[in-house]
Amino acid sequence: MERKKKLWLTLTALTLLLIWGNSLLSGTVSGSISEWVRAVLNIPLTEVSGIGLDDDAVLRKIAHVSEFALLGAELTVVLRVLWHRARSLLLLCGMSGALLDETLQLFSPGRAAMVKDVWIDLGGFCLGAALVWLVRRKGKKPPQKGRDIPAG
Numbered sequence: 001m002e003r004k005k006k007l008w009l010t011l012t013a014l015t016l017l018l019i020w021g022n023s024l025l026s027g028t029v030s031g032s033i034s035e036w037v038r039a040v041l042n043i044p045l046t047e048v049s050g051i052g053l054d055d056d057a058v059l060r061k062i063a064h065v066s067e068f069a070l071l072g073a074e075l076t077v078v079l080r081v082l083w084h085r086a087r088s089l090l091l092l093c094g095m096s097g098a099l100l101d102e103t104l105q106l107f108s109p110g111r112a113a114m115v116k117d118v119w120i121d122l123g124g125f126c127l128g129a130a131l132v133w134l135v136r137r138k139g140k141k142p143p144q145k146g147r148d149i150p151a152g
Contacts, residue, residue: 012074023101027110065124072128094125
């Protein structure tokens, strides 16, 4: 079990490095990465649907939700499944991660911290946590009638 915990902690740490590392990039560098990702994504999108992403702002919001959903899923496994910690700690970690992400952008040239992005990040985090919860719940067998009811 120790090996599994180390693996999940390593994945979570790498996700945080990705999230916070991106927030430390300057606005110019971050913008050029967004443009490149949008151009790459538009190739299959326009082939399949004929519609592409024409706004980097939409792509950035999708990225915020996606990376924090990944973090939420990972931290749910670490805190709830492996360590059996309270949900309140999980939510505190999600909010702290989102706040720190936006705070880091205050120190990056050409970037700005936005309260709206904290909420978007937290929403993505909760989405990831909920997906893990749903998958785990679906995998559990429902209690059989009469077996889990204490005799009275």
